[in-house]
Amino acid sequence: MERESWKHQSATTExxxxxxxxxxxxxxxxxxxxxxxxxxxxxxxxxxxxVIYGGSGSAGQYIGIQSSDGTNxxxxxxxRTYQQMTLLFSSPQLENGSYTxxxxxxxxxxxxxxxxxxxxxxxxxxxxxxxTANSMVTQIGSASGGGNPGGGGGPGGGPGGWGW
Numbered sequence: 001m002e003r004e005s006w007k008h009q010s011a012t013t014e015x016x017x018x019x020x021x022x023x024x025x026x027x028x029x030x031x032x033x034x035x036x037x038x039x040x041x042x043x044x045x046x047x048x049x050x051v052i053y054g055g056s057g058s059a060g061q062y063i064g065i066q067s068s069d070g071t072n073x074x075x076x077x078x079x080r081t082y083q084q085m086t087l088l089f090s091s092p093q094l095e096n097g098s099y100t101x102x103x104x105x106x107x108x109x110x111x112x113x114x115x116x117x118x119x120x121x122x123x124x125x126x127x128x129x130x131x132t133a134n135s136m137v138t139q140i141g142s143a144s145g146g147g148n149p150g151g152g153g154g155p156g157g158g159p160g161g162w163g164w
Contacts, residue, residue, distance in 0.1 A: 011038075018137060026052075026088060034090050049133045050090035053101055054141035057082050062105050064122040065089060068098040075107055075117040084142070094133050101129045101140075 011019075019038060023029055034048070057063065057078040065074045073093050078085070102125025110120025131140045 015136070022137065026086070029088065032088075032090075048090055048092050049094040049096075049135075050088060050137045051094065051099070051131060051133060052137065052139045053087040053089070053129065054139075055085060055087075055103075055128060057085050057103065061103055062107055062122065062125060063087065063128075064102045064105065064125055066100050066102065066122075067093075068100075072120070072122050073099070075110075075120050075122040077107075077112065077115040077117070079115055096132075096134055098130065098132050100127055101131070102126060103128045 019035075023035070029035055051065070059078060059080045061078045063074075063076050063078060064072060066072050071093075073091055074089055076087075102122070105123055105125030107117055108121045108123070110117045112120075129140050131138050
């Protein structure tokens with residue numbers, strides 16, 4: 001118990017600054033479950049790593065994030081074509097390590113909730129970017145703020161904060 005007492009300490013000044021910057025750059029993030037959790041209890045335990053990816057995407061194209069060991073963290077079907085899109089992904093599975101973002105490919109099994117797949121097998125995508133999640137927020141590509149529609153969290157407290 002004593003080892004985890006840090007979780008109940010107030011958020012650091014740096015964490016507060018980062019949250020302020022994120023909500024200024026991405027106003028729709030205030031609609032995410034993660035942000036609401038932070039507002040309700042501004043402690044160190046409310047933080048998890050996030051990645052902000054900027055790129056383009058085509059309607060019906062899959063985008064996936066996989067860890068260096070091949071574990072699939074997220075699979076999403078892009079709902080329409082975007083010349084510039086911003087993906088904000090946050091998950092407790094996103095730990096300090098190396099990851100690859102893939103686009104295209106195919107999905108088998110699993111189920112979809114507004115394009116977000118759970119329990120799916122994602123395969124055959126083309127590598128779009130690689131990143132190392134060595135800070136609370138990692139930004140790659142050319143992300144822009146103010147996506148529409150806004151954020152939202154995953155069902156049952158799962159990964160969320162996606163916005164296009």
